[in-house]
Amino acid sequence: MILHRYINRQIFMTTVMVTFILVMVLVSGRFIKYLAEAAAGQIAADALFMVMAFRLPEFLQMILPLSLYIAILLVLGRMHMDNEMVVLRAGGQGDGRVVRSIIIPVLVAMGVIALFSLYVTPNGDAEVNRIFEEQKDRSALELLTPGRFHVKGDGDAQRATYAESLNREEGYLENVFVADASFDDQEAGRLLTVWARSGRLEQQDGISYLLLEDGYQYQGKPGEADYREVAFEQARVRIGEERSSSRPPKVRGRTTAELLDEGTNQAWAELQWRISLVLTVPIMCLAAIPLARVNPRQGRFLRMIPAVLGYMLYVGMLLTMRSWIADVPGSDRPWFYSMLWIHLIALMAVFMLYFGGRLFSRRARA
Structure with a gap:
């Protein structure tokens, strides 16, 4: 022993x-x-x-x-x-x-x-x-660190998001930038850019949206003069897929x-x-x-x-x-x-x- x-x-x-x-x-x-x-x-x-x-x-x-x-x-x-x-x-x-x-x-x-x-x-x-x-399933902006660019997507389409700061007391992002780039055959090189003074997250029917306020939307191809500029007071951008049951x-x-x-x-x-x-x-x-x-x-x-x-x-x-x-x-x-x-x-x-x-x-x- x-x-x-x-x-x-x-x-x-x-x-x-x-x-x-x-x-x-x-x-x-x-x-x-x-x-x-x-x-x-x-x-x-x-x-x-x-x-x-x-x-x-x-x-x-x-x-x-x-x-x-x-x-x-x-x-x-x-x-x-x-x-x-x-x-x-x-x-x-x-x-x-x-x-x-x-x-x-x-x-x-x-x-x-x-x-x-x-x-x-x-x-x-x-x-x-x-x-x-x-x-x-979480949106890009939910994972976004204020002051840094966040890129998400595959080879055909990518989205870059950016927020200058986060107002935690009132729960909204300040100076929000969203850019969608498409690289498929039909819309190769087309770029959709949105800038807004503020934005906040909201849910509707299980889908995440970003409610943007007081901003501009630019759409076109870089290097061409057919850019379209649209000013808006409020706009919703879908930033998440529909949340399904757990896999x-x-x-x-x-x-x-x-x-x-x-x-x-x-x-x-x-x-x-x-x-x-x-x-x-x-x-x-x-x-x-x-x-x-x-x-x-x-x-x-x-x-x-x-x-x-x-x-x-x-x-x-x-x-x-x-x-x-x-x-x-x-x-x-x-x-x-x-x-x-x-x-x-x-x-x-x-x-x-x-x-x-x-x-x-x-x-x-x-």
Whole structure:
């Protein structure tokens, strides 16, 4: 029991430290991406932290198996370096005792990842999908930062909007500029420009409009003299599409029960991926025990890079199989299109790590 507590405490502390570092790196990169989208007006700034909060379980379910794997490598590697494992082996404590020592952290990690992958993460992805769909439905001026141009549209038609300032007390924009440019074959190069002294947002029949007051409208093609100028006291500009009911979430945002009932190739691929995240924990933790064996003269980090590359290869094969299963319908899918075979290959590799040396030595003696 003392050995179990000693190893478990070291693994727990190292896992927490590695998880914190990896989460900070991953969250910082993703936050910078979302921050750039917010600066470009593609997403509201107040939605950033909600999106990151709902994404956090997805980050953890990917990072936690790797963190536990690295923690076991570091802890057991240090014990080999300090000759602690030599003392344990001299006392009759081999790999079997070490395997029993890591059962508790492995079971805890499997439970947390199963909770995240099968329940928490799908609900979080559904909420993220809902937030992004709401952001798509929001008008350009709702996402507009006063004092900056905001461009929205596709290749055939684009709209640029600008407001000099926002009067928050009375709820209207000041010195509003709206320019619609068309690039299709019929009206190529035609530009419609509107300037108004003020404007305010309003809703009618589920559609967003901008009510402009005291302004001018200019229409024509740049370089030609047939511009038309129209002065107006009030004008309404449609700036949003009709708000429809919420779209169904993507396959990643559907619950596990929905995936079981759906039965499509995308649902089957997602379901296998969620289960595979749980299975990677015991397989890679078993592999970490023989991979952590190092000679004190070699250094504790000698096998760290090959071990991490092996983990990346394992997860990369699972991701590749996931895309293959999602692309091929069940009736046309080959029998070997299953993540089960990848787990079996990984188990065979773990078996060779434990017993490969003995098998080859017996063959050499024979």
